[in-house]
Amino acid sequence: MTKAEKTYLKARQNLLKEKINNDEDPCGDIKGQEHSKRAVLVAAASEMPNLLIAPPSHGKSMLAAAAARLDVVAIETRPCPCGEYSNPFTACKCEPEQIQKFWTDRANLKMMPIQCEVPPVPARELLSKMTGTTTARQQEQLERMGPKPTNLTEPAKTLLKQATSELGMSARQIADATTVDAGIAALEGSKDIDAQHMAEAIHYRPLRLP
């Protein structure tokens, strides 16, 4: 990340913090989206930036505000010029070359270690009174977090080796996965990095981007 990008991100984070200053619990206002909320929490635990990918009006900005509360720089983007590439209910109108150019222009974003597609929330979840995970609960989890382990168990090493060859992960993606999995293990209060932590870390890499 260049110095200018870092300055921009810091300014944006401060702006979001100001915006949510009077808000009791930004995450509590988001219905459903448990997977996205978890990705935000993992980003905070592993101190890595988070990229939220979603069509317009799928709650990216609310999630970014919730992330700012946890001191995570979350960047929002649509998945393609028209915005509907990852939307299972609306067809994307972009040509493959347009999508390719879109992501070539955003090469830095494509490298971000924790990427999360924000799915549309099913109507029954929107109508439900349950809010799911709240910011207060996320903060509590972060406070209870143990030290970040460095030891990879044998199953974790095997999984990383498999993912490296089968998914064609780059050296940088491997390094990022082993930072993110330490955060996940610490969040779970584990003294080792186990296969389940590794699996979750690998899951956040950009698999489905064009």
Ligand SMILES: [Zn+2]
């Ligand atoms: Zn599109």
